[in-house]
Amino acid sequence: MAYLSEEKHKLVSGAVSQAESTTSGEIVPVIADASDSYTDVALTWAAAVAFTAMSLFAAFPQPFLDFWDGAFAGWGHEWSTGELASMTIALGLIAFVSTWALFLIPALRFALTPAPLKAQRVRRRAVRHFKVGAEGRTHGRTGVLLYLSMREHRAEIVADEPIAVKVQAEVWGEAMADMLAEIRKGCIAEGIAAGVRDVGVVLSEHFPRGSEDKNELPDRLIEL
Secondary structure, three states: OOOHHHHHHHHHHHHHHHHHOOEEEEEEEEEEEOOOOHHHHHHHHHHHHHHHHHHHHHHHHHHHHHHHHHHHHHHOOOOOOOHHHHHHHHHHHHHHHHHHOOOOOOHHHHHHHOOHHHHHHHHHHHHHHHHHHHHOOOOOOOOEEEEEEEOOEEEEEEEEEHHHHHHHHHHHHHHHHHHHHHHHHOHHHHHHHHHHHHHHHHHHHHHHEEOOOOOOOEEEEEEE
16 A cells, blocks of 8 residues: 655655765665554454353353344244254354454454554564664664554664664654654655654764765665
């Protein structure tokens, strides 16, 4: 799913070029639709709903049986042990399949995924992209990944080790705040550009650009 037009991509690329003009650091902005499918969350919800339905039937069978008799069997059907067991299993299966089908709706699946789990998986995916696309790919190991995951509404900044040693994680808070302030208004490209500029300011303080520094990574937004 493409979130930004070519014009917006150019806006972000321009911000990267400008930010890197005063630092030896390399900034890689990445935007992803989602960082995980969360199928395990859907399975957990489906199993929980199925177990709850079977437990309620076991604890209070009569309302279910009365409904079934009135709708289908009629005449006060006498339920055998086998039929009760079959009804319990059938109820659990119906609850499981119905819940699983509902969780095929992305909006519902993401809404019912716990926030700490989303934060954990966004961070994990950001680190993974950093290791593949930026870590150790610059001469001085001065790469920084700015990662935005749209469906989770989460952002991460991951830096090469030499940067992480000098710059505490809290320092990136301003970049995060400026970026998210624009994104909350629907200005995605402008938000990423603001975050890039702030990251550039931090990098220029600790890793100023030298006369022989070269641009080692593309100045562009990666949209996954």
